[in-house]
Amino acid sequence: MTDKNHFTDQMASTEKPATSDRRRRRKLLAITSGGLVLGIGAAITLAAWTDRESAHGDFSAGSFALESSADGTNFADTTAPGDALALTFDDLAENLSPKDTASAVYAIRLDRSSTYSAAVSGAVEASGSAADNLTYSVQRVSDISGGSPVGGALVSSEPVTSTTVHEDMFSVGSLNEVVFLKVTVNADADLGQGESADVVWNLTGTSVDSL
Known part of the structure; x- marks a missing residue:
């Protein structure tokens, strides 16, 4: 009995170190695994770097206006009805009879402070008892005296009561x-004695290209 018990005790003492070694190995593996998990967690929480580049610009509006002149020298910015340019027609304009014709020349340019070129459209409006008996035409010419025609007619024989807007009649490309x-202006055969009309030619400039 004594030998048997002694053998059993030896086996038990032999197994304990092995069991203890396995437990230590498991703990070590667990700690190592935990360290890997902690390492991954640290990589995820690293901060990201940022940088900003900025650009700046200043902006201001340009200037644009038309001005007109009856003599080709003295120009002004005119607006109907109060400031409309008074055209200098032939003397016949105030003493028309049927089939008579009267003409006037005026000049258009850009205001001196303009920073854009212009595309110019035109229209007419008229009132008075003679308005239904008048037609008009517009021709570009070489100078304020009437000179020679430049190109074709901009408007050809149209009633002064017409509501037509003539888009892009001409352009002004520089200062x-x-x-x-x-x-x-032409009077027709039905113009009555003592009749009169007030006619306004309106030009509208639209800015196009920077000068």
Whole structure:
């Protein structure tokens, strides 16, 4: 019995170190695994770097206006009805009879402070008892005296009561350019004695290209 018990005790003492070694190995593996998990967690929480680049610009509006002149020298910015340019027609304009014709030339240019070129459209409006008996035409000419025609007619024989807007009749491309327009008014055969009309030619400039 004594030998048997002694053998059993030896086996038990032999197994304990092995069991203890396995437990230590498991703890070590667990600690190592935990360290890997902690390492992954640390990589995820690293901060990201940022940088900003900025650009700056200043902006201001340009300037644009048309001005007109009856003599080709003295120009002004005119607006109907109060400031409308008074055209200098032939003397016949105030003493028309049927089939008579009267003409006037005036000049258009850009205001001196303009920073854009212009595309110019035109229209007419009229009132008075003679308005239904008048037609008009517009021709570009070489100078304020009437000179020679420049190109074809901008408007050909149209009633002064027409509501037509003539888009892009002409352009003014620089501060040095002056456009001379000859307006001709014709009375028809039905013009009555003592009749009169007030006619306004409106030009509208639209800014196009920077000068």
